[in-house]
Amino acid sequence: GAVVSQHPSRVICKSGTSVKIECRSLDFQATTMFWYRQFPKQSLMLMATSNEGSKATYEQGVEKDKFLINHASLTLSTLTVTSAHPEDSSFYICSANGQDLSYEQYFGPGTRLTVT
Amino acid sequence: DAKTTQPPSMDCAEGRAANLPCNHSTISGNEYVYWYRQIHSQGPQYIIHGLKNNETNEMASLIITEDRKSSTLILPHATLRDTAVYYCIVRGPNAGNNRKLIWGLGTSLAVNP
Numbered sequence: 001g002a003v004v005s006q007h008p009s010r011v012i013c014k015s016g017t018s019v020k021i022e023c024r025s026l027d028f029q030a031t032t033m034f035w036y037r038q039f040p041k042q043s044l045m046l047m048a049t050s051n052e053g054s055k056a057t058y059e060q061g062v063e064k065d066k067f068l069i070n071h072a073s074l075t076l077s078t079l080t081v082t083s084a085h086p087e088d089s090s091f092y093i094c095s096a097n098g099q100d101l102s103y104e105q106y107f108g109p110g111t112r113l114t115v116t
Numbered sequence: 117d118a119k120t121t122q123p124p125s126m127d128c129a130e131g132r133a134a135n136l137p138c139n140h141s142t143i144s145g146n147e148y149v150y151w152y153r154q155i156h157s158q159g160p161q162y163i164i165h166g167l168k169n170n171e172t173n174e175m176a177s178l179i180i181t182e183d184r185k186s187s188t189l190i191l192p193h194a195t196l197r198d199t200a201v202y203y204c205i206v207r208g209p210n211a212g213n214n215r216k217l218i219w220g221l222g223t224s225l226a227v228n229p
Contacts, residue, residue, distance in 0.1 A: 004159075034216075043203075043219040044160070093159050105217060107159035 003027055004096050006108035013084055013115055021079045021111045023094030030096035033077040034105065035069060038091040050077055074098075084115040120204045125224045134191040136223050138204030141185040147208050149180060151189045153200040154222070160203065163189065194227045201225070
């Protein structure tokens with residue numbers, strides 16, 4: 001149990017376009033989902049926390065208008081990188097927790113975004 | 117949440133025990149010690165967590181000192197597939213569902229044949 005999936009696993013897009021990344025909890029209800037970004041040889045940096053049905057809470061320095069997060073259901077959250085630029089190229093990871101799992105976080109496999 | 121200090125890298129021979137240390141001298145009484153690992157280009161994987169007693173599961177053992185200021189993750193028989201970055205994280209209890217995980221740089225463990 002406690003499986004989190006992400007789609008796509010890899011994406012290459014052109015500068016100026018938008019990219020949507022999906023995060024799904026496959027076998028539990030995710031009341032909260034977390035979005036992280038990880039640059040090469042660096043640690044995970046929390047971008048935002050989203051609760052189902054409410055607006056996401058962004059960490060300091062993360063532009064909410066650039067990184068749109070939607071958590072419309074208990075099993076799906078999406079992160080849209082708008083007007084992507086090469087410096088947005090990174091490894092994006094989501095995690096989810098839920099009441100049934102005593103609120104422990106379970107992680108998706110990550111999405112590698114490359115902006116050309 | 118308390119900070120943690122880990123060595124940046126370690127080596128271990130395949131089949132031997134890997135002992136990964138973590139210092140968390142400012143840990144509070146209700147904070148847990150969590151260990152995750154991240155294999156290259158994958159999402160983090162939960163390993164184990166504990167409060168003050170030693171813990172063991174199918175993946176590893178966690179030894180927490182009596183004063184709780186440090187801990188050691190033990191992989192009893194390391195394999196090549198255990199090569200990963202290991203993160204030690206201290207966090208409060210899951211009172212509510214918005215507990216953040218603060219990630220350091222972890223320890224890069226290389227298991228050698």
